[in-house]
Amino acid sequence: MNITTEEEALESVKKDGDRALKYIPEELKTEKLCHIAVEQNARELEYVPKPLKTEKHCYIAVNNNGESFLHVPDKLKTIEICFIAIIQNSYSSAIKYVPEKYKKMRLT
Numbered sequence: 001m002n003i004t005t006e007e008e009a010l011e012s013v014k015k016d017g018d019r020a021l022k023y024i025p026e027e028l029k030t031e032k033l034c035h036i037a038v039e040q041n042a043r044e045l046e047y048v049p050k051p052l053k054t055e056k057h058c059y060i061a062v063n064n065n066g067e068s069f070l071h072v073p074d075k076l077k078t079i080e081i082c083f084i085a086i087i088q089n090s091y092s093s094a095i096k097y098v099p100e101k102y103k104k105m106r107l108t
Helices: 004-015 031-040 041-049 055-064 066-069 079-088 093-097
Strands: none
Touching: 004 031, 031 041, 031 055, 041 055, 041 066, 055 066, 055 079, 066 079, 066 093, 079 093
């Protein structure tokens, strides 16, 4: 499918869901479109352009799928997002991606 308008992009995200953002041209990606995509499928965070990634997108994605933490830029890794990522990952691999400043904090 050749997506050329914002309307087609929105339709694709709503209809296809899984990894739809990957096939949408960068110039058609908006913060709203990315938000809808991430709400539908946390794995879409991987395809949200860095300038459009927000803390809210990251929180939603990680809360729904802890593995999305891999696609959270360091500057958006809050203590809340890090904590959720660790809880969501049953094998706790997320801890190696947590910024050092949070690793030494006591969470209780």
